[in-house]
Amino acid sequence: MNAVALLRPHAGSFVAVVILQIVGSVAGLAPLLAVVELGRVLLSPGPVDHGRAWIVVAARCCPVANASACRLHARC
Numbered sequence: 001m002n003a004v005a006l007l008r009p010h011a012g013s014f015v016a017v018v019i020l021q022i023v024g025s026v027a028g029l030a031p032l033l034a035v036v037e038l039g040r041v042l043l044s045p046g047p048v049d050h051g052r053a054w055i056v057v058a059a060r061c062c063p064v065a066n067a068s069a070c071r072l073h074a075r076c
Contacts, residue, residue, distance in 0.1 A: 030060070031060060034056060034057075034059060034060035035060075037056050038053065038056045038057065038060070041053045041056055
């Protein structure tokens with residue numbers, strides 16, 4: 001029996017795992033992108049737009065809270 005025949009019954013699971021890994025990798029970039037956007041808002045010429053800065057911070061905090069909850073759930 002070759003390796004392909006052994007893996008064929010699990011092909012759907014492997015595809016799901018790969019897709020979830022891609023989603024997780026992209027989600028891992030979200031905090032870095034938020035820091036870049038916050039830097040743009042705070043370092044832009046002229047007065048700081050406090051409303052825009054808080055929107056960026058709030059958008060950054062929501063994914064972090066969700067990711068932390070997912071990590072805690074995975075350890076259970």
